[in-house]
Amino acid sequence: MRKEVLVTIRGTQTNDLGERETIELVTKANYYQKNSSFYIVYNESEISGLAGTTTSLKAEPSRVTLNRMGTAEVKQVFEEGIHHETSYVTPYGSMWIRVLPWKVEVDLTEVGGSINLEYELELCRQRIGYNELSITVQEV
Numbered sequence: 001m002r003k004e005v006l007v008t009i010r011g012t013q014t015n016d017l018g019e020r021e022t023i024e025l026v027t028k029a030n031y032y033q034k035n036s037s038f039y040i041v042y043n044e045s046e047i048s049g050l051a052g053t054t055t056s057l058k059a060e061p062s063r064v065t066l067n068r069m070g071t072a073e074v075k076q077v078f079e080e081g082i083h084h085e086t087s088y089v090t091p092y093g094s095m096w097i098r099v100l101p102w103k104v105e106v107d108l109t110e111v112g113g114s115i116n117l118e119y120e121l122e123l124c125r126q127r128i129g130y131n132e133l134s135i136t137v138q139e140v
Contacts, residue, residue, distance in 0.1 A: 001110055002032040007042060008136040013121075015129045023048070031112075031137060036060065038108040040137060044068075057135065059106045059115055078117050080104045098122040112137040 007029040012022040029042035040057040044050035053070035064078040073089040078101040085098040103118035115135040121128050 002030065004140055005029055005031040005040075005112060006138045006140050007031075007040060008134075008138075010134045010136075012132045013129045014131075016127070028140070029137075033110065038106075040135070044070075044072075057115070059108055061106060062104060064104060064106065064115055064117060078104050078119060095124050098125075108137065111139055 005028070007027055009025045009027075010022065011024075012020055014020045025045065025048055027042050027045065029040050031041075032039050038059045040059070042055055044053040044055055050068070050070075050072050053068050053072045056067045056069075058065040058067070062079065066074070066076045066078070068074045071091055074097070075086055076097070076099055077084040077086075078099060080101055080103065083098055083100050085096060087094050088097045099119045099121055101117055101119035103116065105114075105116040107113045108115070114137070115133075117131075117133040119131050119133075121131050
């Protein structure tokens with residue numbers, strides 16, 4: 001099974017002052033299943049600020065791995081209650097980021113579904129906010 005799907009990505013970040021910012025992206029993506037994992041692969045756009053970058057998501061029952069390659073490069077792993085630290089490489093330089101997810105929900109089937117993540121994000125050892133990421137996959 002490999003097909004083109006419509007993916008809606010909605011990210012909300014809340015800073016320490018309670019200020020919220022939400023960004024939504026709707027794009028076409030490749031979607032397939034390999035063993036017990038689902039994969040979502042799409043090209044970033046100007047809207048996300050990551051033009052020239054390909055994003056792939058590997059969704060397992062209790063873990064989601066986000067991998068970006070191109071003008072920006074990062075590999076983030078989301079597992080409930082487990083810190084994951086990595087280097088985030090951008091055209092402007094590299095920085096360390098760390099995620100602490102407390103909600104990782106994967107509800108995907110061959111026809112689509114959703115991924116919901118809630119996590120704290122640290123940049124260069126400084127907490128920069130609470131994040132919610134909702135990814136919906138629909139057949140075209």
